[in-house]
Every structure is written in structure tokens, then in C-alpha cells.
Amino acid sequence: MSLTEKVSQAGKDGKLMPSAVENLIAWSNGGLPEWAMQSIHELVDRGEWAELNDRFYRYLEFGTGGMRGRTIGKVAAKGETGMLSASGSPEHAGIGCNMLNDFTLVRATIGLHRYISKYLATEKLVVKPKIVIAHDVRHFSRHFCELAASVWTKLGGEAYIFEGPRSTPQLSFSVRYLKAHTGVVITASHNPPHDNGYKAYFVDGAQVTPPHDSGIIAEVDGVPLSAVHAFLKTDISKVVTLKKDADDAYLAVAAEAVIDKELLKKSGLRAVYTNIHGVGGVSTMPLLKQVGVDVTQVPEQAAFDARFPTVKSPNPENAEALSLAVALAEKGGQDVVMATDPDSDRMGVAVRNKAGKLELLSGNQVGALLADYRVNKYKELGWIPKEGSQSAALVKTFVTTPLQDAVGKAHGVKVINTLTGFKWIAGKMRGYEEKLAKAMGPGFNYDATPFRERAKLLQQHSTFYLFGTEESYGYLPNDSLRDKDGNAACLMFSELCAWVKSRGLTVPEYLDEIYLRCGFYLEGVINIYYEGASGAAKIKRILDTYRSAPPTAFGDTKVTRFQDFGREKFYDTDGEQIPAQDLYLVTLANGYSFAARGSGTEPKMKFYLFAEEPVKSAADLPNAKMKAKSTLDALKALIEADARKRAEG
Numbered sequence: 001m002s003l004t005e006k007v008s009q010a011g012k013d014g015k016l017m018p019s020a021v022e023n024l025i026a027w028s029n030g031g032l033p034e035w036a037m038q039s040i041h042e043l044v045d046r047g048e049w050a051e052l053n054d055r056f057y058r059y060l061e062f063g064t065g066g067m068r069g070r071t072i073g074k075v076a077a078k079g080e081t082g083m084l085s086a087s088g089s090p091e092h093a094g095i096g097c098n099m100l101n102d103f104t105l106v107r108a109t110i111g112l113h114r115y116i117s118k119y120l121a122t123e124k125l126v127v128k129p130k131i132v133i134a135h136d137v138r139h140f141s142r143h144f145c146e147l148a149a150s151v152w153t154k155l156g157g158e159a160y161i162f163e164g165p166r167s168t169p170q171l172s173f174s175v176r177y178l179k180a181h182t183g184v185v186i187t188a189s190h191n192p193p194h195d196n197g198y199k200a201y202f203v204d205g206a207q208v209t210p211p212h213d214s215g216i217i218a219e220v221d222g223v224p225l226s227a228v229h230a231f232l233k234t235d236i237s238k239v240v241t242l243k244k245d246a247d248d249a250y251l252a253v254a255a256e257a258v259i260d261k262e263l264l265k266k267s268g269l270r271a272v273y274t275n276i277h278g279v280g281g282v283s284t285m286p287l288l289k290q291v292g293v294d295v296t297q298v299p300e301q302a303a304f305d306a307r308f309p310t311v312k313s314p315n316p317e318n319a320e321a322l323s324l325a326v327a328l329a330e331k332g333g334q335d336v337v338m339a340t341d342p343d344s345d346r347m348g349v350a351v352r353n354k355a356g357k358l359e360l361l362s363g364n365q366v367g368a369l370l371a372d373y374r375v376n377k378y379k380e381l382g383w384i385p386k387e388g389s390q391s392a393a394l395v396k397t398f399v400t401t402p403l404q405d406a407v408g409k410a411h412g413v414k415v416i417n418t419l420t421g422f423k424w425i426a427g428k429m430r431g432y433e434e435k436l437a438k439a440m441g442p443g444f445n446y447d448a449t450p451f452r453e454r455a456k457l458l459q460q461h462s463t464f465y466l467f468g469t470e471e472s473y474g475y476l477p478n479d480s481l482r483d484k485d486g487n488a489a490c491l492m493f494s495e496l497c498a499w500v501k502s503r504g505l506t507v508p509e510y511l512d513e514i515y516l517r518c519g520f521y522l523e524g525v526i527n528i529y530y531e532g533a534s535g536a537a538k539i540k541r542i543l544d545t546y547r548s549a550p551p552t553a554f555g556d557t558k559v560t561r562f563q564d565f566g567r568e569k570f571y572d573t574d575g576e577q578i579p580a581q582d583l584y585l586v587t588l589a590n591g592y593s594f595a596a597r598g599s600g601t602e603p604k605m606k607f608y609l610f611a612e613e614p615v616k617s618a619a620d621l622p623n624a625k626m627k628a629k630s631t632l633d634a635l636k637a638l639i640e641a642d643a644r645k646r647a648e649g
Contacts, residue, residue, distance in 0.1 A: 003028050006044050015049040017533060020056040023097050027056070030225045033232075036095045039077035051075040054532040055096025060104045062220040064213040065423065067108060068188050068197035068602075069100045071140050088307050089139040093196075100196050105144050106228045108198055109151040109184075111220030116157075116182050118219075119212070129157040132178055132242075134171035135186035136279050136343040137304040138196045141165070144186045146239070148198075151231045153238040160240045165279040165304060167344035168199070169485035170250045174242070175205040176447060176481065177249050187343040190315035191602060193307050204433075206426030206482035210579060251287060256451055257477035257488035258291055258495050259377045265292040267498035271336045272329040273490065274298035276314045276321055277305040278342030283487040293494050296332060298325050308342070316341050316348025317473055319360055326350050326358050336497050336507075340486035346473040347489040351497065351507040364401035364523045365511060366493065367469035371404050372514050373496045374467050374477070375411045383455055384464070388412020391459040393432075393573075395425045395468040398585065399595045399608040404469070406518035413466060416573050419565075419581050420597060425468040426482035431576070433479065435462040451478060463574075471523065471608065515615055520624040524609035524632045526640050530647065531603045538647035539598050539605050543582050545646045546596060551586065554638040561587035592631065594639060605647075607639055 001009070004025050011021035028040055043052055051073055060069050071093040073080070082091025093101035116129040131152050135145035142165075149159035160178060162170075168185050175183040183201035191197070200216060202208045208216060258264060273288065273295050275281040281302055288295040300310050301324060308314040311321045316339040325337045329350070337350040337358060349366060350358040361369075371394050378384045384392045393414040396404050408415035418424035433446050436454075439461035449457070458464040468476045474484030477492055500510050515521070530538040550562040563570070565583040572578060584596045595608040611632045613624035 003041060003044060010044075010049055015047075017053050017057045019058060020053045020533075023056040023059075024052065027095075027097060027225065031229055032095070035079040035082070035092055038079040039095045042077040042079065043075070048075050050532070055094065055098050057098060057533040059097045059221075060100060062108055062111070062217050064209070064217075065207045065421065066184070066197060066199040067100055067104065068191065068195060069098065070094060070194050071100050071138075071196045072194040073099070087139075087305060093140050100144075100198065102147060102232055103225065103228050105148060105198060106151055106231045107223045107225070108220050109148045110155070110223045110227060110231070112182060112184070112200060112216055113152060113155045113157060114223075115212070115216045115219040119215075120181065129182070130160070130178070130180040131157060132160045132171060132174045132180045132183045133186070134162055134166040134168070134174070134183075136168075137165050137277065137306055138186070138188060138342065139193065139306045140196055141186045141306075143234075144196065144198070146236050147234050148184060148186070149239040150234045150236055154231060154235070158240070159238075160242055161236075162242050162246070165282065166247075167279045167283055167485075167487060169254070169345055169481055169483055169487060170247075170283065172201060172205045172483040173250045173253055173481035174246060175201050175203070177246070185343065189343050189345065190313065190317070190341040192313065201483075204426070204430050204482055206430065207421070207423035209423050209427050247283075251283060251290075253480040254283065254287055254485065254488045255290065255491070256480060257485075257491040259374065259381065260495060260499070261291060263502065264495055264498045267292075267501055268294070269336070269494055269498045269501065270294045270296075270332075270334040271338060271494060272296050272298065272325045272332065272334045273337075274301045274322070274325040274339045275344065276301050276311060276316070276339055276341065277303065277308050278314065278340065278344060279304075280340035280344040280486060282344075284340060284344060284490050287487055287491055288494060291491060291494070296328065296334065298328055300324055314342050316346055317363065322348055322350055322360065329358060335501065336494070338490045338493060340490065341473075344486040345484045347475065347486045347493065348473055349493055353508045354506050359508065361507070362523060363469075363471045363473035364403065364521075366473070367396070367471070367475060368401060368403045368407055368514060368521075369496060369507065369511060370475060370492055371467050371469065372407050372411075373499065374492070375407070375413060378466065379411075383452070384413070384459065384466075389459060389464075390414045391462070392464045392466050393428070394466050395428050397421070397424070397470045398583065399597070400469060400471040401521055401523050402610055402612065403514070403518060403521035406521070407514065410517055414463065414573055418572065419578060419583065420470065422468070422470060422474055422476065422482075422484045425470070425476070428574075429465050429468075429479040429482060431574075432458060432463045432465060447480070451480070471525075512618075512621060515621060515624075516618060520613045520615050520621060520628060522611040522625070522628040522632055524611075524636050526607035526609070526636055526643070528605040528640065528643055528647070529603060530605070535603050539603070541649055542596075542605050542643050542646045543598055546584050547582075550584075551642060554588070554635060554642070557592075557635070558589045559586055560589050561585075563587075588635075590631070592635060594635075596643075605643060607643065609636060609639070
């Protein structure tokens, strides 16, 4: 039997999904390289139907932020593995239209170039489309970076890359710094080693938002496999490699995260830092040393390594990922532990409590601490009025702790809630920037205006962005770049620790001070993973049934409000309409609440739980903490059981 006959028969026998059959045959007849055809033949002959379904049931979706998916299959063919590199990378990224490989990456880059070219024509700009591309340390990241740059120059555009791995926030900054029209970073953030990704950025240095996201998606979807082959050979002869000045420019802007430099220099703060084998050491280490932090790097995790061999997951949300750093700090007596993920856009921490032991803080807790400290400091230095201002804003996502709403209210500043993802936070910054530029008139240069002066002008004519955060360990101090920044977050948190230390307190004690002012808040999260084609269907069932048959109670606790962001209209504090999305907010009779959404970056369903208990005095706080935890744990079990039941239909 021919390959086409074998695949067709597997479809008739119910072993392959109809879409997988169609895509497999199309790709097999699409002029693939010899190694790719050998790999498909091998997987078919071995009857790896589940693997082939996962690889071919759809085209890897170029979503609103780009693509993310496997580069190495659960089951690999010999032709893909080939000769392993010194860092353990297979010779080729796995074949399949639902994999991130040379074919899907070239297709995405062609589509992005087509959209940017049309955008420039609409704006009446007669220039070559300019792109900046960065990459992390993952399998194939450098190869994908050079391949994408090669495609761009072959299409007639200008392409800039870095000499080695660089962080996602540096890419965001560099789009603005180089006045590029778009940017891409090759990363899968904190995903498992077998994944990689392709994140697209627009002219403002932020991930793309409407209407550009749907426009790019349409262009990518319109690129046939036949258009890819002419671009598969990499040629970077016309690609510009950025020099040290590009790094220095980013570091100078990241350093502006520190509000009170003298405080840090005087503190004698001692820290342990780990980049968990990722790019963080390139920027975070020199930044910390520059401001006077006595920082020790975890030696076992300092080197780039796509396998992330010392951790189960390179995710600073997980205690296990920080275990080596915590052990080193316990031995050395350092004040704080900080960790960044592989592309250094997120940060996790451990701090010493009153008993002198290190304890982990959640992203929600870190965000609330930084928000409160930074608003306090801006008031102290006279950047904003002591009574607060509605022309100064904290910006957060709906799935981030309501404690930040309470902090903002207590300080008299505006709080904006956005959809999940830093691109929506960046969208608010873009609006504030455009409003100021319009008020100042032609010739005004936003980025060239010193930060302190810009803060004053924004409060006079627009809104001054104070700080932005999301619960998933992402923080951004100012609007000089437009994505979360783990490098700058380490600086911000070091300054906060120095301030707490100068008061003779611990960070958990400072957090308790916030609770006494605002009430006690506790958060929880449920991640339900469903991989592959069957998993995608289960996630869809949960989302669909939440809409068609919303929950009415969990145990004895009734649902008092159900908000569907896909069907109802919602507006933020500025009066701007929030785009429709499959996001549900559920409020319960006991005042607790939770949000439900499908992850945009991983094959999972996410639930974000929020507990709130009043606190009248310090004596009330221990009971409030215990009650919130026990109630939230019980609620978590009920929500997860209900979701798994919905997933099965």
C-alpha cells in the first residue's frame, strides 16, 4: 500500500481524524525534504496514530499573540532525531502542521510580512518593513531566529537579530528603540523543554491586539504550504546583528525601575538569583550588581541549557524550580531569593519571615507589595499628590488579586482591570501615550522625554501609568517598554526588600500591614491539563457548557452573579469597552469569587479563585487567614470536580 492508501485506511478505521488524514496527505504530497518524508513513513508504519493525530489534526494556530507548541513529538521518528547536538537538540524539529517547525515558522513569517507591508501602505509609509527578532535558549531557538530573519530579508525587508539569547522584555524595548514595525521573540516562556514559540509584537513594542491580531492571523492562514519551500534554506548575509549599544540602551531603561537608588546602595541587601538555565543572567545579573545588590548566582543553573536539567519545570511559580536557590540562600544567609523564567519576563521570589526562614510569595502577593510600595514612594518623592490622583493608574488583569483594587482605592489612584495578558495592559499604555502626544502636538517625542517629566505631563493631559502586573508573576515598572519584565522586576523587588529592611521589618510583616489596611485576600488556582486533539475538545466543552449551563451553586454556596465576557458588554474604569473573550467571572454568596478561562499558551483550563475576609485588628488576622484557606480549599475541590465532569460531556 502507498502512504496515501495507508493514511486513508487509518481514517476509515477511525484511527485518524478526518482533518489529520487530509493534512497528512497534503503534506506528504507537498514536496517535503527526504528526512521529513522518512519520518512520516516511519510513524505511519509503526501505527503511531495518536501521535499523528496530535501532529496533523490542525494547523498550529497563529493566535492573538503568535504560536506556541511542541517542536519535539511525544514519539519521535529517527529522521527527526538524527544527530543530537551537544545541548541535546534533535537534528530537526518534528514534522507536522500542528508542530512548531521550519515549515510552520516560515509560513508565519511570510504572513506577518504580508500584513506589515499592507499596514505600511495604509499608513502611506514608503519604507522597507523592519523586524527585530530575539530568541531564548530552547531547542531550535537560534535556528528559528535566523530562519525567520532570512525569510524577512528574502521578502525584501530589514531584519535585526542579537548575537545570542536575549530576554523577551529586551525585544519589546528594541522594537521601540530601533523604530521597527514589528518584532518576534522565539520562546515558549516557562513551558516544558519540548515546546517552543513565536511571539509577535507590533510597532509600539507590545504584543499585537485588535484589529492587527486578526489581520495577521488572516494573512498567516492564507499562506499555502507550497509558498514555504523557497524559504527553507537559511541565509543571514543581509541580516544585521545588533551590537553592545543595543544591550546598553535596554539596560539603561530597565535600571529606571529603581525609584530610590540611594536606598538600595545603603541597604547592604544580599540576594541569591537564578536564571533557571535561561537568559536572565545576561541582563538581571549586571542590573543587580549595578545598583549595589550583593548577588550570588546559583552555579548549577547559570549556564544556558534547553533541557532545563535541574528542574521538573523552568517555572518560577513552582517551589521546586527555586529549591536550589533557596538551599543556597539558607546556607549563605542571604535576605532574598529571586528567579526568572527562561525568557526572563517573569519573576518568582522567596523572602525571610520573622522566624528567619525563607518562604515563597505568590505572584499576587508580590504584585500587591510592589503596587503599594511604589505608590507610596511616588507620593513621598512628590511625583503624584499625597492624596492620590485619578490621573495616575495601577493596571492589572481581571484574574489578578482584588487586593490591588483595594490598594489603589486606599491610595486614591485609579485601578484599571484588563483581559488576561500583558498586551492588554500595554494597550492601556498606548492609549495614554497617544492622548498625551495629541495634547502636545506635532514634534513631541514621547520616548525622548525624560521619565520624570513624562510622568508630570501624563498627569496633566492623560494618565500616568504607575505600575502593571498580572497574577502569573509578571510585573512592569513603567512604560518605556510594553511587556512584563523579569529583569526590571528583580530590581523593583530588591528595592522593596531594602526599604523593608531599613524599617527593621520582614516582607511578610509588610504584607500584613497591607492586609490590616485593606482586608485579607487569598488566591488559589486550578490548572486542568488536556493535551492533544482530544484535550482541546474537552477544554472547549468546559467553556461551552459554562456559557450554556452556568453553575448555580458549589456545595451549599450559591452563585449570586455570573458574568460572561463573551456575551455581555463590559467597560473599564476609563469607560473603554473590553473586547469579547471566553472569560467568566463567578461571584458566590459568601463574597468569594473565581474566574474561568482557557489558557492562551498551554493546553489547559484555568480557574482563578479569590477569597476575601474583613480584618478589624491585628488580632483578627490569624483567624481570617485560616478561614480563607479552609473555605478556598473546599471550593477548589468542588470547582475542579464540576469542570472535569463538564469536560467528559
